[in-house]
Amino acid sequence: MRVPIIGVGAVASVGRDxxxxxxxxxxxxxxxxxxxxxxxxxxxxxxxxxIDDRPEGTDRTLRATGFxxxxxxxxxxxxxxxxxxxxxxxxxxxxxxxxxSAELWWRDGAPFGVDRLHFGxxxxxxxxxxxxxxxxxxCSASLYTLALGADLLALGEADTVIVAGVDSITxxxxxxxxxxxxxxxxxxxxxxxxxxxxxLGDGAxxxxxxxxxxxxxxxxxxGRLRGVGMTCDAKHPTAPDPAQVAExxxxxxRLAGTRPEDIDMVMLHGTGTPLNDLVEITxxxxxxxxxxxxxxxxxxxxxxxxTSGSAGLMSLVTTLQTMATGKVPPLVNLDxxxxxxxxxxxxxxREEKHEVALAQxxxxxxxxxxxxxxxxxx
Amino acid sequence: xxxxxxxxxVALPGADSAAALATASRPGDAVEPAAVLGxxxxxxxxxxxxxxxxxxxxxxxxxxxxxxxxxxxxxxRTAVLVSSNLGNVDTVCRVVRTIADEGTHGVSPxxxxxxxxxxxxxxxxxxxxxxxxxxxxxxxxxxxxDAIRWGAALLRSGRADHxxxxxxxxxxxxxxxxxxxxLVDGAxxxxxxxxxxxxxxxxxxxxxxxxHTRGLDVAGTIGELAEVESEPAAWYAPAAAAxxxxxxxxxxxxxxxxxxxxxxxxxxxxxxxxxxxxxGADGPMWLVAGTDSDDGVATLVLRPPVPAVQPAAV
Numbered sequence: 001m002r003v004p005i006i007g008v009g010a011v012a013s014v015g016r017d018x019x020x021x022x023x024x025x026x027x028x029x030x031x032x033x034x035x036x037x038x039x040x041x042x043x044x045x046x047x048x049x050x051i052d053d054r055p056e057g058t059d060r061t062l063r064a065t066g067f068x069x070x071x072x073x074x075x076x077x078x079x080x081x082x083x084x085x086x087x088x089x090x091x092x093x094x095x096x097x098x099x100x101s102a103e104l105w106w107r108d109g110a111p112f113g114v115d116r117l118h119f120g121x122x123x124x125x126x127x128x129x130x131x132x133x134x135x136x137x138x139c140s141a142s143l144y145t146l147a148l149g150a151d152l153l154a155l156g157e158a159d160t161v162i163v164a165g166v167d168s169i170t171x172x173x174x175x176x177x178x179x180x181x182x183x184x185x186x187x188x189x190x191x192x193x194x195x196x197x198x199x200l201g202d203g204a205x206x207x208x209x210x211x212x213x214x215x216x217x218x219x220x221x222x223g224r225l226r227g228v229g230m231t232c233d234a235k236h237p238t239a240p241d242p243a244q245v246a247e248x249x250x251x252x253x254r255l256a257g258t259r260p261e262d263i264d265m266v267m268l269h270g271t272g273t274p275l276n277d278l279v280e281i282t283x284x285x286x287x288x289x290x291x292x293x294x295x296x297x298x299x300x301x302x303x304x305x306x307t308s309g310s311a312g313l314m315s316l317v318t319t320l321q322t323m324a325t326g327k328v329p330p331l332v333n334l335d336x337x338x339x340x341x342x343x344x345x346x347x348x349x350r351e352e353k354h355e356v357a358l359a360q361x362x363x364x365x366x367x368x369x370x371x372x373x374x375x376x377x378x
Numbered sequence: 379x380x381x382x383x384x385x386x387x388v389a390l391p392g393a394d395s396a397a398a399l400a401t402a403s404r405p406g407d408a409v410e411p412a413a414v415l416g417x418x419x420x421x422x423x424x425x426x427x428x429x430x431x432x433x434x435x436x437x438x439x440x441x442x443x444x445x446x447x448x449x450x451x452x453x454x455r456t457a458v459l460v461s462s463n464l465g466n467v468d469t470v471c472r473v474v475r476t477i478a479d480e481g482t483h484g485v486s487p488x489x490x491x492x493x494x495x496x497x498x499x500x501x502x503x504x505x506x507x508x509x510x511x512x513x514x515x516x517x518x519x520x521x522x523x524d525a526i527r528w529g530a531a532l533l534r535s536g537r538a539d540h541x542x543x544x545x546x547x548x549x550x551x552x553x554x555x556x557x558x559x560x561l562v563d564g565a566x567x568x569x570x571x572x573x574x575x576x577x578x579x580x581x582x583x584x585x586x587x588x589x590h591t592r593g594l595d596v597a598g599t600i601g602e603l604a605e606v607e608s609e610p611a612a613w614y615a616p617a618a619a620a621x622x623x624x625x626x627x628x629x630x631x632x633x634x635x636x637x638x639x640x641x642x643x644x645x646x647x648x649x650x651x652x653x654x655x656x657x658g659a660d661g662p663m664w665l666v667a668g669t670d671s672d673d674g675v676a677t678l679v680l681r682p683p684v685p686a687v688q689p690a691a692v
């Protein structure tokens with residue numbers, strides 16, 4: 001499989017479009033700040049990676065929907081599709097849908113209806129598309145929809161597909177994590193011995209995929225999707241299983257027709273929780289074996305926060321920009337890597353120059369839903 | 379490549395089979411998950427997850443994928459797709475209210491898994507070791523038929539050999555507030571397989587999956603369907619879609635029987651249509667979920683099973 005990726009878009013706490021985000025990430029500039037939409041008096045953890053789009057101390061409904069529409073519009077414009085997407089399926093991966101709006105409806109009486117809990121209603125209003133899908137697959141959701149989008153093209157059901165991911169932080173998710181973190185993390189420290197957990201972030205990302213055999217009028221080619229593996233642990237609702245995480249990597253390589261030793265860069269899921277990072281790096285070592293020391297490894301969550309359902313595509317968009325520029329954003333906050341990461345080429349502290357032709361992107365989520373994408377540069 | 383339905387599971391109030399669903403005129407007693415699944419492991423699982431597990435157990439058994447509680451096929455080649463819009467909305471809303479009233483020390487960490495909408499799909503995978511693609515669709519009124527479409531796509535793409543599709547909606551005060559009335563408080567499920575895979579393991583084909591469409595309105599989407607499918611024998615569609623359907627044929631509006639079906643609708647329609655086919659009804663059945671006032675309309679055709687071709691006499 002070599003599915004052309006012809007447009008990208010993103011919005012996150014670190015920037016309002018894909019270029020601004022990438023510039024921020026390369027500069028090592030994270031966007032962790034005091035929480036704005038929730039009452040900080042209720043929480044131990046008072047910092048989040050929020051998109052700054054409302055006055056401090058207030059919140060409003062449909063922020064996730066707004067982020068999604070922004071990211072999709074950017075990607076469509078980048079691909080030269082314009083604002084009329086009738087006939088273009090839009091597949092959205094999300095962890096939390098518009099559940100933040102449901103919270104505000106139930107708690108504060110904010111106007112909200114079930115027709116906006118999923119994103120099809122807003123996508124149809126804005127872009128005229130009726131073939132939309134909201135997949136609520138926790139933190140690997142947008143890599144799952146990436147797989148579905150590529151499959152749809154391969155089956156000949158569409159010529160062009162937009163795949164997106166989005167989440168805005170819910171108070172219930174932050175609150176439930178906060179409940180068990182009396183000493184909450186003050187920074188997100190992927191693979192660090194002193195990591196103390198993840199911190200949530202707002203974000204949305206989108207890419208435009210074109211069928212391999214569709215005549216293409218030209219425009220920018222960001223790269224090509226080679227394959228996406230997806231597995232389920234079927235073991236525990238919240239704790240990841242290294243065996244199925246490893247299997248998702250192997251499956252991605254089988255589908256892509258590639259080998260671990262071909263990979264130049266791994267974009268880690270790297271949530272900064274004690275368990276995720278350990279499981280992820282253990283599974284990586286098991287799959288890559290003696291090739292484990294070859295690619296560079298990095299991740300974006302220490303600067304974007306854990307953007308949940310959008311995280312996988314946010315990582316993919318960053319990977320495509322690395323391929324285009326040769327710049328690899330660093331894992332900031334990584335002072336002392338865990339023993340299991342010894343001997344690996346971790347990009348730390350500052351941006352590195354590295355030619356990346358083939359990369360592997362990770363997304364793992366609650367429910368043991370694992371997805372791994374392999375992408376090649378143009 | 380012919381896609382087929384090889385199992386039906388029903389866990390609706392007063393209906394525990396496709397046959398009961400096909401003939402039901404009103405809901406009966408509430409589904410009691412402990413009576414179906416046993417009490418073990420149900421504590422802390424939300425109502426939608428429990429209902430989804432009931433339908434999943436019945437469909438796996440009905441399809442012959444489960445014998446004496448043990449999976450008879452490769453779990454890594456078995457995918458799970460669940461459709462539900464309101465599934466965990468009650469947990470999320472309840473938690474945010476508790477935080478406002480009592481702070482985070484008032485919330486229970488046992489709610490953490492239920493704060494993630496895909497809890498239903500992942501618990502079904504966990505209970506029976508289903509390690510294939512695991513997808514939670516929360517896609518509005520058409521979500522149930524979308525789940526059938528994407529389940530078939532997983533088969534066509536070679537990502538799975540067996541797909542368990544579940545549609546479920548719980549009934550509670552919070553969900554009622556959002557949709558404006560009582561919900562079904564039940565679930566239905568089907569198993570999808572390639573015709574060859576079904577034949578290879580000796581499974582009974584209950585229906586053949588025909589064409590699907592998704593579009594902006596009822597008239598347009600069924601018009602597209604008419605280009606590739608032969609005339610329906612019956613409709614399964616919301617009442618609001620009825621004016622756009624061909625007249626003189628039976629129209630089964632399942633919400634009139636069960637209350638709001640939301641994301642469960644398309645799967646319950648499949649189960650009911652197969653119940654009717656089992657009882658000898660003529661096909662094909664044309665299924666419609668979503669109306670002109672929704673974000674999209676999905677359709678799907680279910681055809682009666684093709685009679686096995688008898689070898690020519692020698």
